[in-house]
Amino acid sequence: MKRQILLLCTALLYTYAFAQPGTNKVTVANGTLQGTFNNATNIHSFKGIPYALPPVGDLRWKEPQPPANWTGIRNADHFSHMPMQKRVFTDMIFRADTMSEDCLYLNVWTPAKTGKEKLPVLVYFYGGGFSAGDGSEARYDGESMAQKGIVTITINYRLGIFGFFSHPGLTAESAHHASGNYGLLDQTAALKWAKANVAAFGGDPDKITIAGESAGSIAVSAQMISPLSRNLIAGAIGESGAMINPTLPAIPQADGEKNGVAFGEKNNAKLLADLRAMTASQLLDAASKPGAWRLAATIDGYFLPKSPAEIFIAGEQAHVPLLVGWNSAEIPYQAFTGGDMPTPENYAKKVKQQYPNDADEVLKLYPGATQDEVIKSSTALASDRFIAYSTWKWADLHSQTGGSPVYRYLFSTPRPPEVKPSLNKSPLPPVMVGASHASEIEFAMGNLPYDKVYAWTPDDYKVSTTMQGYFANFIKTGNPNGKGLPKWEPNTKGSPVKFMNIDVNTKLQPESDRGRYLFLDKIYTK
Structure with a gap:
């Protein structure tokens, strides 16, 4: 009975939040958000929402942890820090103005008016070879999709050495005896956040479609097969890329660990404490040197119990509709x-x-x-x-x-x-x-007007x-x-x-x- 009362109160709170003209407030599990409203499109947006604790200090190279609660009203009118990365691709135009290891945030666009609509949901993963990218890029902007009646979410996830570093020490300290897939685990955490909170934005938690391009598409294929995420989705869209040889295939965890040990030795940091003592900039610079380290997801027995191709061959993936191409x-x-x-x-x-x-x-x-x-x-x-x-x-x-x-x-x-x-x-x-x-991203997301280059x-x-x-x-x-x-x-x-x-x-x-x-x-x- 108490649970039923709590659910009713929560539902009323969500409705109340959307029912206040001009307030643009939504309450999620961790607190209340103040977003913005576009009068021209009738779309609410909420940017820079934390879906996990900052992966810094001792949380560097650990599975994402649930976000902290906050009191009062959290301003959600701007993009958060982009993940640590070098300027790899010239076509990436970020709207976030800061870069940090503290990057686990997401953005929501919704056309909902009452919070009770149960609209379909899109969660989009950006591309960039798992070494670059950010959810703030204008070509991924969710407003156009939201105008189609879809609650649209873009997320940030850890990249490069921060998101895909494997090491025997990390494996040993993991409760799952796994290391190396932190960027993918971030995506899973964002999906779990969406499952738990998207109803507050008028979305249907049972109607989440994941999509992505290039590395984002590779990530979609990985989320489809992981036992941690395959039950969270209702559909999948892949634009150019799957985690299947020769395109960034996952490698055995033992090989990932060897890569991590070699990287530490090259940087006089044999212990995890030494690696965690490096600043984010030092770590990024060291990993960006030619031949310093190989980026690859790992077959860790946790996120990936076996190779992606083997899982698809066995039919152990999410049995959901797939829209895919190149x-x-x-x-x-x-x-x-x-x-x-x-x-x-x-x-x-x-x-x-x-x-x-x-x-x-x-x-x-x-x-x-x-x-x-x-x-x-x-x-x-x-x-x-x-x-x-x-x-x-x-x-x-x-x-x-x-x-x-x-x-x-x-x-x-x-x-x-x-x-x-x-x-x-x-x-x-x-x-x-x-x-x-x-080149198809702006077409698919309805964002040609954002790209002023062409x-x-x-x-x-x-x-x-x-x-x-x-x-x-x-x-x-x-x-x-x-x-x-x-x-x-x-x-x-x-x-x-x-x-x-x-x-x-x-x-x-x-x-x-x-x-x-x-x-x-x-x-x-x-």
Whole structure:
């Protein structure tokens, strides 16, 4: 009876918080938040919400701990500290103005008016190779998705040496005898926070979809298979990347520990106390030196009981709908050909160097009889080796063992020219023959207006309307189809494989490149 009264009081408190015009207050488990309200869009936002204790001091390289309670009203009108990182990617534009090891915060956008709506929820993980990124980036902004009737959350998680450092000492002090997956455990903690608190923002805790791009997509695949998180989600969206060889695959914990020991020895810090005594800046600088340390998640027996591919093969992942795909030109052809001119002769030579026993098969699958064909095939091969194959493997395995529909896409819209072309660029920039890595994010999240770099056209906005429409429908129902959109047929076990080619003229197409991925499958699953 006491529990029922407590739940009723809590529900009334949430309703009261949203019912006060102009207050923008919401009460969560740890205290009351004061957010902001956009009169133009009717969206509430709450930024910089702590979902765990600051992972500093003795909490460096420990599983995230529940956040502390606060008294009074906590101001939630600005982004918190971004995680520790170097300036790795020039396309990352952060709105947070500080960087700190104290980075475990999240941001919420909601269209709710009463707190009782039970709206679908999106939790988005940023990309950046697990070495860079932040939930404040404008391309991930949640306001546009919130206008679609979705409570949207972006989170910060630990990166690089702070998020993926394994060491025998850390394993020994862990209650789970595990070390190395702190950034992934941060994401799980954020999901648990959402499960416990999103109702206060009008969200449905039983309707949480996770999504992410690149490393964020890799993280989505990992959260789908972890016993710690797979029961927290109702759906998953992956944009270019899965934790499957050769794309940032998880390594045995023993190998991660060896990497950690070697790093400590290089820095005269053999003991954990010595490593924890280093300042965040010292640690970041040391780990950023070439060859200093290898970043990889670990098969730790806790977050990851075995390799991701093994878990998908066994059908032990979350049995939820999956929307997943990649871009038509993830990386330029030079990633395969190097500095050589893209002639048929140079291309054939490079293929024979890379695949001495399979060159003829590779040249059939990725032909190069003319320069244009070489550029196209080199782009495809480089992109497949980089990230497309692993994403394909994820989609293929889940369609076979996940017991749920898989909606696969190819994003094919190239970015338009820049508004003001940079004067600092190389005189010979990489040649792109399609949509490059990460270029779909603004389209999918409805955030083209935030990116002032490119001269977006009406066709770009058309593509964005289509792609965001698919994403929003999927988040709401587990099915991307809806009024005004080309019909998207799912892939399930035994069904013909089809994918949605998202472009100015979006259309469903039968899979045509399976031979490429089956060939790579033989190489990467040895």
